[in-house]
Amino acid sequence: MSYATEAVASQRPSNILQPQGAAAPAHPADAAIEFDKVSLRFIAPDGTATLALRNFSMRVAKGEFIAIVGPTGSGKSTTLNLITSLLQPTVGEVRVMGKKVEQIDPRIGFVFQADAVFPWKSVRDNVAAGPIFRGTPREQALKLADEWIHRVGLANFGNHYPHQLSGGMRKRVALAQTFINQPEILLMDEPFSALDMQTRTLMQDELLRLWSASGGSVVFVTHDLEEAIALADRVFVLTARPATLKRVYEIDLPRPRIMSEVRYDPQFIDLSKRIWDDLREEVHIQ
Numbered sequence: 001m002s003y004a005t006e007a008v009a010s011q012r013p014s015n016i017l018q019p020q021g022a023a024a025p026a027h028p029a030d031a032a033i034e035f036d037k038v039s040l041r042f043i044a045p046d047g048t049a050t051l052a053l054r055n056f057s058m059r060v061a062k063g064e065f066i067a068i069v070g071p072t073g074s075g076k077s078t079t080l081n082l083i084t085s086l087l088q089p090t091v092g093e094v095r096v097m098g099k100k101v102e103q104i105d106p107r108i109g110f111v112f113q114a115d116a117v118f119p120w121k122s123v124r125d126n127v128a129a130g131p132i133f134r135g136t137p138r139e140q141a142l143k144l145a146d147e148w149i150h151r152v153g154l155a156n157f158g159n160h161y162p163h164q165l166s167g168g169m170r171k172r173v174a175l176a177q178t179f180i181n182q183p184e185i186l187l188m189d190e191p192f193s194a195l196d197m198q199t200r201t202l203m204q205d206e207l208l209r210l211w212s213a214s215g216g217s218v219v220f221v222t223h224d225l226e227e228a229i230a231l232a233d234r235v236f237v238l239t240a241r242p243a244t245l246k247r248v249y250e251i252d253l254p255r256p257r258i259m260s261e262v263r264y265d266p267q268f269i270d271l272s273k274r275i276w277d278d279l280r281e282e283v284h285i286q
């Protein structure tokens with residue numbers, strides 16, 4: 001994106017952004033999420049302390065899609081929990097839309113690895129649940145749910161129950177359930193990792209389609225480096241624990257991207273190699 005490119009015009013090789021200032025949108029008002037020198041220490045019941053994050057800073061612009069990759073146990077999910085207020089920083093500050101995070105923000109939506117569907121509700125009722133919870137009259141919410149069910153390709157399955165659907169279809173329900181609330185920020189933690197490769201590729205295309213029409217920001221946590229590169233505007237690489245930001249890569253592959261094709265782009269292959277070299281160092285350290 002242009003703001004990031006400008007900030008690092010003198011950096012070589014291209015695509016690599018420095019961890020601190022380069023991760024910043026040009027103006028604070030453009031930031032959806034900000035981590036300002038955040039450290040987080042967990043204290044276990046026996047008093048043992050674990051430093052999960054150390055001096056971690058990042059900014060995500062409004063409308064931007066970023067992916068976070070890092071070794072296992074490095075603190076990727078912890079960053080999402082800080083954005084939702086499930087965790088509070090020990091040091092530093094996390095801001096959402098310019099305000100310090102103190103409670104869950106209704107503008108945030110989530111899609112995690114496990115399906116968050118109600119097994120006893122039909123697809124329609126599952127998708128309508130969010131708007132109903134937020135006060136939309138039931139009939140209106142169901143009508144809206146039907147539109148979203150159609151949009152994610154499940155038009156004939158509105159009256160089905162989750163156990164009657166495949167894993168990919170349940171994921172479509174999860175996307176409809178989330179996007180119906182028009183989240184300004186979408187947090188995704190390994191959302192497609194339980195799916196087979198083919199379904200996963202379809203879901204990635206689906207996500208990009210929904211996101212590009214939404215104007216929201218996405219923070220996507222994944223173990224899959226190729227998934228991160230294929231989807232994101234920028235990829236944030238974390239160090240091994242205690243995690244801090246190792247490097248930020250700008251992914252200037254043109255959009256719209258088609259998942260089954262983008263992986264063969266020479267630029268994609270080059271980025272994969274470079275980011276993997278970075279990651280390998282961290283995995284090796286553990």
Ligand SMILES: Nc1ncnc2c1ncn2[C@@H]1O[C@H](COP(=O)(O)OP(=O)(O)OP(=O)(O)O)[C@@H](O)[C@H]1O
Nearest residue numbers: 042043050052071072073074075076077078079241
């Ligand atoms: N509630 C907790 N109490 C103590 N330690 C915790 C707690 N939650 C997470 N941790 C530790 O903090 C570190 C970061 O955890 P986190 O789940 O954020 O890692 P991750 O990068 O998402 O891992 P993975 O890739 O395996 O999903 C881990 O070492 C984990 O053991």
